[in-house]
Amino acid sequence: KLLGKLVGPALAGVEQKYADDPEWLYTWIKNSSKLIKQKDEKALAIWNEYNQSVMTAFPQLSDDQIGKILTYIKYGV
Numbered sequence: 772k773l774l775g776k777l778v779g780p781a782l783a784g785v786e787q788k789y790a791d792d793p794e795w796l797y798t799w800i801k802n803s804s805k806l807i808k809q810k811d812e813k814a815l816a817i818w819n820e821y822n823q824s825v826m827t828a829f830p831q832l833s834d835d836q837i838g839k840i841l842t843y844i845k846y847g848v
Contacts, residue, residue: 773844779821786841797837802828 773783789796799806799814803826806814818824832840 773847778824779826780817782844786845796841797834799826800837800840801830801832804828 773781775781785796786793789799795806795811795813799817803814803818807818829837
């Protein structure tokens with residue numbers, strides 16, 4: 772969901788929220804469970820905030836594809 776929370780956080784503004792570490796965001800999108808298993812602080816905070824709901828992994832997405840999705844989210848709102 773672009774605006775408002777649903778199962779997880781709203782997607783609008785996600786790129787800006789993690790602008791300080793875009794590599795982390797791409798890793799999160801590709802496989803959030805990996806970050807959770809590594810006890811990544813940001814990943815654990817999101818996971819716990821949303822009742823430990825597991826986000827679908829998208830390892831097949833290239834960085835270019837993720838970038839295009841993030842651009843859509845940014846301008847599609």
